[in-house]
Amino acid sequence: MTIRLPRVPTFEDPAVEKYLNGLVSDIQVEFQNIQQAVGGLSTGRRAAVANEQSAIPTTGVYALGDFVARAAPDVSVSAGLSAQTRFVHVGWTCVQDGSASASSFVAINLPVG
Numbered sequence: 001m002t003i004r005l006p007r008v009p010t011f012e013d014p015a016v017e018k019y020l021n022g023l024v025s026d027i028q029v030e031f032q033n034i035q036q037a038v039g040g041l042s043t044g045r046r047a048a049v050a051n052e053q054s055a056i057p058t059t060g061v062y063a064l065g066d067f068v069a070r071a072a073p074d075v076s077v078s079a080g081l082s083a084q085t086r087f088v089h090v091g092w093t094c095v096q097d098g099s100a101s102a103s104s105f106v107a108i109n110l111p112v113g
Contacts, residue, residue: 051068051069052068052070052071053068053070054070054072056092056102057100057105058101060100061099062094062097062100062104063097064094064095064097067094067108068092068094068105070089070091074089075087075088076088076089076109085111087110087111087112088109088110088112089107090108090109090110093106093108
């Protein structure tokens, strides 16, 4: 009685070669995407930020110092001691390790000239 084993693909197999070439191509695309994201982050490009939120974080786990960008920064006005002050609300910084809550974040506001 002869036992026949299933055919094991080899690198010479055109289907395997096609699959591996496609896999290498996909990996190259992913590395290019990562390179663009890192380059964008290092130059301060907002489009590279992946953790934007429209409101103060209330879910998830954050570490002290983590920054969460505001999805749509806006100019606001607040009554200061001597005059109205304009500022841009750009996001929130975590001030307490652990699960997110409104009390674990501080708003980051930048003055507008």
